[in-house]
Amino acid sequence: MLFAQILCIRHRYYREIETPKTLIKADDSKYFTQRLDHFDNTNQQTFQQKFLVNETWYDKNGGVAILQVGGEGPIQQSDVGNLWSADQFSQSMKALNVELEHRFYGESIPQPLNYTFLSSRQALADLTEFAAYLKKTYGVTKIITYGGSYPGNLAGWARSRFPFVFDAAIASSGPLMGRTKFSEYFQHDEMVLESIQTGCKDKVKTAMEQIEDLLLNDKKQAAILLKNEKLATQELTELDISNIISLLSNFAGMIQYASESQQELKDFCDIMMKSTDLKTDYVTWNFEYSGSDDLGPMFYDEMVEDTKLSSWTWQTCTEFGYFQDSDFFTSRISMDYYYHLCLDAFEPYFTQAGIKTTTELKEFMTQVVDGEMNAFYGARNQPRSKIFYTNGKTDPWSELSMNPEFTWADGQYLPDDSVQRLIPGSHCSDMRTKWSSNKVVRAEQLRKLKEWINYQE
Structure with a gap:
């Protein structure tokens, strides 16, 4: 499901390609009493983070x-x-290595569940409260924030908005710009596939068109191919078809998390270019990539039910957008599909806010995501010092981040004592210690961190 394609550290593909032989083990999990609402002094509720x-x-x-x-x-x-490079940096600077779970994820979910209290602004306030706890409990005097993907955004924003709390930041692969319609995601994928093998992207497009045709004209065969008996008998809506096509877009995750050798991309394109039955080979590859015979909720109504408990989807619907529509691969992955999913999954919240139609939701998101959020966080205008931004060339999320080709005229600004690097790699690859091609940038990050916090050897 494309809503999940931003995940960085805990993504399935990374965990499969590298199983660590040894790990420096952490202490047992700990919990911090966190305020539920940092912006309402009358609300004294807390939760365990x-x-x-x-x-x-x-x-x-x-x-x-x-x-x-x-x-x-x-x-x-x-x-x-x-x-992770955080461990290398900790070793070199004799630092405490600590990670705070984001509110509404993992074990840090306030009860009763109320997504009104889930936002990046609340999460940043969580970090400042936790920073005070670290200073009191562990004797910490200097704090470096560190994150990749959405946490890369937060790491940079924490330093930018609270420079008196956080002394420096590593911000890897963070899509700094909120954007409702993120067409550049699949456009980047087109470019990557074509660079792997000429004609590969066209084969993917043809395969998706054939699958759509099968869903419209031969549901029994579609049920066999997609391993779902209900497809043969249940009437398919336009949103059902969009949902199924969306589930069959695992190539996007493969590109986003491409390995250092990119061998899996080469293998994929080789399959597509040699195929004599594109739709079958493409669907088979999707099942193999997912590691399961179940690609997810096939029918739209099932996806809505599944999404009602998706904290990240809530954040995309109310803060960031990041909706990856495609005009090339398939018109089925459309903005209309995303607007419907947001509205149906979180109907009580949007109804309370006076938003009852997809047209009203579009207007809301245009105002909040494309306007207010970028104005609040600055998008690519980040004037704060001592932040190190990195992006991988293969990563489609780099389209929303710092770009070395952009200038003030493009709305991008960094002071001289912050750094941006576009590196050989994929999403958050510089954070992975086994990515040898990113050793140079990790060494530069460490040098800069020591300089920025005035670290004494």
């Missing part, structure tokens, strides 16, 4: 902490282990 700590390298005399920002998924012990 999970965090992980690795004190292996920590020297209290130095007082440095690397605060990993949790994102749109549960945190886990390996996050503060040696798979």
